[in-house]
Structure formats: C-alpha cells, structure tokens
Amino acid sequence: MGSRKGNGVVAQSGGPTAVINNSLCGVIQEWLNNNFTGMLLGALHGIRGVLENDFIDLSRQRRDIIEGLRVTPGSALGSCRYKLREEDYRKLLRIFKEKDIRYFFYIGGNDSMDTANRVNQLALEENYEMTVVGIPKTIDNDLPCTDHCPGYGSAAKFLAATVLETGIDLKGVLNNNRIKLMEVMGRNAGWLAAATALARRAEEDAPHLIYLPEVPFDREQFVRDVQKVYQKLGYVYIVVSEGIVDESGRYIVSASGRDSFGHCELGGLAGYLKELIEGRVESKVRCNVLGTAQRAAMHFASRADADEAYMAGVEAVRLAIRGRSGLMVTFIRGDQGEYLCLPSSVELGSVANVEKKVPREWINVEHNFVTEDFINYAKPLIQGEITIPTQDGLPYYQELERFPGALSAASN
C-alpha cells in the first residue's frame, strides 16, 4: 500500500450534479501531480464501464479539457443506475486484477457507497491489494457522516434563486393565478426544499410555506395553511418536496413504478396538490417543476460547492496515497467564527444505505417552514458565483476525448 503502483479507475454514478465533474477534475489533477506509475482510467457510465471494459484514458486528456471540467455540469464520464448482482461483484474484481487496477475512486451517492464498500470487502477477502475510496455526490444532501454533500450547495442556490425570481414575478401580477407551487427533488430528505427558505428576506417574500418528507403531511392542514397566507397577502408561494408522506409514511402521490433499486418513482404531486387547493381558495394554482434543471444548472452554481467538490476529489487521491482504503471523503465544518470546510473521511460501511434527514428541530412546530438554525447551516453552502465560458450567448461546456486506444492499452 502507498506504493503508487498499478492503475487507477475513477467512475461517476447516479444522478449528476452541477459540480460532479469538479470531483472528477480533482481526482485527475491530483493523480497527475503525484508519482503514480500506472494509468488513470475513466470508466464510462459508472460501474457498467468497468463490467463492460469500457474505459477512456484520462492521463492523455488535454490539460485545458481537464480544467474545463470545473465549469461543466452533468457526468463527463457518464453514469448509470444499475444494481449489481452477486456475480457482477466477482466479475468486477476479476477485471480489476486483470488490468492491475489498484485504485478505485467512486463518485456517487448512497447506493454507490454500498457498491464501493462491497468491492473493498471482496478485495480484502481475496487478498487483492487495492485501495477503494468513495467521493460523495448528491444534490439531495442525504449522505450521513458528513456536514454536507458536494452538489447540494449548487442545487440549493439555483432553487433559491428561482424561488426568489419567480416570487417577485408572483408578487407583482394581479390576476387569478396567485398561488404558486414548486415541486422540488429529494426522495426521502427535504434538504433541497428547505434550502428555498434562503430566498426569503421579509414576511411577504417567497417562499411562504415549505413541506418536507421528514414530518407527516396533513392535507387539511395544508389547505388551511394556504388559505391563511392567501388571506393575509393575496398570494402564496408553496414549496413541496417530491417525497412528502402521510401519517403512515406512504408517499402522498403513490408510485407509478419503482426504479432498479426498489425506490419509488414519484410524479404528478404538483398536480395533485393543485387540485387539493383549487376550489378551497379563490385563486388558481400554477406549478413550476424544474426537474433535472435543479441538478444541471452550472450557470448559477455555488462557488463554495464547486471548490469543495474539487477538494473532495483531491482528498480521495491523498487518502489513496496514504494507503487508506474503504473510506468515503467527508466534510467537517469548523466550529468557530467564519465558515470553514475541512476534508475528513469515514468507513464506507457506515455510509452505505443510510439516509441523513433534516433534523426535526430545524423544522418549525407548524411543520410548514424551517428554523433559523437551518438557515445558518445552509447559507455558507451557496456562497459565490462561477463565471461559465459562453459561446454565442450560451454556456460552452467541455467533453472528454474518447481516445479509442485507451481501451486496448488498458486491457493488458
């Protein structure tokens, strides 16, 4: 361990974030800055790239393209949602051995940390000397053991800015569409919906009501909340997490299907809530459902988040250099004065498949907004802007080059 011998693989998994490529960039640049003897390969489309021998050579990329990853949203390597079977794990290890892959960096969320953990366990069982490091990534901010997750700050910033801007729009127009409902991502944790509270500076500002999956959603109380704000202000801006549940823990709008991990897929919540309100309040309800724009909006990403995502990638390589395997990079927040974010790490096993939720004490007693403690937690994460490269008035983003030679070069 710590010999820097053998090849490395880095992969990205699950839903992208605006800054997931910052972590990739951190891994590549830190690898290139140290004396690794082997190649750094990028597995295309996450773990599937490894299983299907679909790699590109990251050491050969142009330096400006690598640097360009810092302002490029989406998964530059591609990602997947694929639940590994038992035989897949054995195949993974066989491929790692064949290619002399000694380092595996996996950028992902809960499910990916489980995958990384099992790869690490299997390598240990088979006495294959290998370093596995997880790099957190999720706009949902639901990974445990870390102050927050790379990707969250940028999604939070874009959502809060959109609520601020569309809230100004709503306030200004006297018509019969004075109730705005925004449905926000976050399967079982309400961090993103909560973050829209950052947009509010005065009582009349949007958002007025925020509903999170952490506390049961009461349909009748919801309508009364809306009526109350409407009577007071004449307009209402509501933010709802897609994953709100009733008293018995069932999704308010039940699943039309399940994804490959067995998670429910949500949809149509905004429309359902709109119908709940209309008829009970004079105004009509109009919905904003930003969908994947929430996790792709590099054009208004958080500088702090991008820098921290990059730092997480760098830290993963540093852990590998120190021979530390089976860990995920985490963030610790300095506990005095100005906001400070320091890298640390935790066993993959304590992260895998655990979801961190918004603490109950950060949700108000009415269950329809967050407290000042949440604001203090979230505010530092959205600080700073990024100047994106543009061409003809639109963002100009980089793509990695698909060096066809990389695959055969890697396969022996």
Add this chain to the structure above:
Amino acid sequence: MGSRKGNGVVAQSGGPTAVINNSLCGVIQEWLNNNFTGMLLGALHGIRGVLENDFIDLSRQRRDIIEGLRVTPGSALGSCRYKLREEDYRKLLRIFKEKDIRYFFYIGGNDSMDTANRVNQLALEENYEMTVVGIPKTIDNDLPCTDHCPGYGSAAKFLAATVLETGIDLKGVLNNNRIKLMEVMGRNAGWLAAATALARRAEEDAPHLIYLPEVPFDREQFVRDVQKVYQKLGYVYIVVSEGIVDESGRYIVSASGRDSFGHCELGGLAGYLKELIEGRVESKVRCNVLGTAQRAAMHFASRADADEAYMAGVEAVRLAIRGRSGLMVTFIRGDQGEYLCLPSSVELGSVANVEKKVPREWINVEHNFVTEDFINYAKPLIQGEITIPTQDGLPYYQELERFPGALSAASN
C-alpha cells in the same frame, strides 16, 4: 403637443419578463433627462393603478434604485390582467384630465396595445391633448410589426441554456428515464419552443424534437418521431409548446378554464404527452416544466435583450417629445452584415390583438424542428450576459420606494 407640459404616467401590464424593468428604467431616465414640467407617475398594477388612483412618484426615486431596475426581473410597478369595460375607458380619461396627465406610456403585450389604442382614440374624440405610446413586452414574441419583442431574447436564452444543461445530464445517465419532455410557454406562437434549437450543436445534442402551435400536432406521428430518435441515440429530448393544437385547431390538452380575456388556460400537457409515449417506447418519460422561471430568470438574461428593452423605453419618451401619439415602439433589424437593432414605431391600431406566429417556412417539413433561417433570426437576440448584484449568494434585486405622499401630490 411637444410642449412637455403636464404629467406623465407609465404602467406595466400582463405577465412580466426578465427585462420589463429595463423599459421602465428607459422611460424614467429619459423623462428625467428632458425638460418635462410635470411629474412622472408610476401606476401600480397596470391600468388598475390608474383606475384606482394608485400611483407612486417616480421622479422622487433614488437614482441607484432607478438604475437597479436594469438588473431586476418582474414588474417593479406591478401589473395586472384586467379586461377594461366601456365605463372604465371613460373613467380613465376623466382621471387623466383631473390629474393633467398628458403622457401615457404603457408597457405590455397585445391586450395592452389594444387598451392603449382605445385610450388614444377616446382622447382624440374628446379633444383631450394627450400622447399615448406603447412599449412592447412579451416573452412570447408574438407582437406584429416588429422584428422581435423585448423580453423574448432573455426567456429564449434561459430556456436554451436549460435545455443545453439538462441535455448533457440526460445524455450522460444510463437508466430507464431517457426521454425528457420540456413544456414551454407560448400560447399560440411557438417562438420560445423554437428558441431551444439554439442549444443544439451536433445531432446527438438536445433538443431532438420541437413541436410548435403553428402546425397541427399529430399524436401518432409524434410517437413515431420519438421512437425513431430513441432507436438511433438511446435517449430523446423533446420540447413542446404549451399551445400545440390538433388538425382542427383545438388545443391538444383542452382548457380547464378561461382567463379574463377569454383565452384558454393550459395545463397538464406534459403529463398527457408522457402517457402517449410510455408503453410505446422502452424508456420512461420525465418532464421539466419551468413555468414562470422562464420569464423571471434575470440571473441568465440576454444582454442584447436588456439593452433593447431599455432602448424601447427611451424611444417611447422621444416619440412623446416629438408629439407622436397612438404609436407602439418597434424594432427594425439592419439588413446587412452584423446584427443591428434600430427603434422605429407603428400605429397601435395595427398591433392590437394581432398575433405574429413563427413563419411556416421556418418549420421543417416533418413539423418537428426549425430551420437554419430561424436560428439565424434568433441567435443575435440571446447574445451577452448580465452580471447581477448578489448578496449572500443570491440575487439582490431592487424595489421601488412607495412614497406615500405621491398619491396626494398627484391628485390635484
């Protein structure tokens, strides 16, 4: 006429745009820069502010707040959607006379130009010396007699950037949600949906299919289009205008109600099309419905659009100074070499209630994309970015001061 005597009123109407306050700023600054003897009043919430004697004094605003309007979305004066009755027009003129209002600047879309036209007609009939000038505003770009409308370029830019970013997201993730459907504003004209074509640089880039209200929407052909792209690329990005219609001209998703002008209100189209596709294509469909974010996103507005919106406000006051009444400001595009946008004007009567649609020859023969001529038309309108003021990581937008004295000062 041209005496610069008497007071002025400026008002904003209908749905806001990211740059509608640029036009307001142009009116205020040009008024203050000339030797008008009277006050410039802002009517709150459009024409209702005049009817209800609800004015603020714009001459007394702080200069930095006036300048701040250039980076502030939404209607700083507030707007409305209110269909005037016959008696309202007579009341309007009575109020204008009482307050010695000799200039009326109305920033709005089709309906507002109709209102402005009728006010002008009534003033002529009653021999009340008054100058009425309309300033175009609409993200829909559907006003006739002008090359394009202020507000369109910024909405087009934000939409195209969002399609570009979420298209990168879509391309990268191998899962079972590989069909993306974005529903875009535009009641009867497809200019906004068409503008998303600006995001596409290569065949595999989003968007792949665009459907506009200008040509009949064929449900079966639509499914075949989607299947064809899906078979070729493995993913599909579809953009649909909210106002698409069938062969007989009926909205594909029919109205749940009508607004106060008798227009249909649309909703639920994305969900309907999702159901059309699912079951016929292997992948599921996920929707992005940006709603009012389309018209409020000052954080990624077009510099060209903002400058032109400002110019339209300035030009309105210049027309007034020349004693030209009953006109709307228009834009003419220079016909050689580099893009050049020049102000001109047209009779309000030729604008009111006419909708300009995307020319058929700019829509491809398959009715599922736009031609290069459209791209050449739209590209100059989204050029350049705006640096917005921020505070704590979020946009910091100005509000006009509500000087309470203005009302009584104005009322005699």
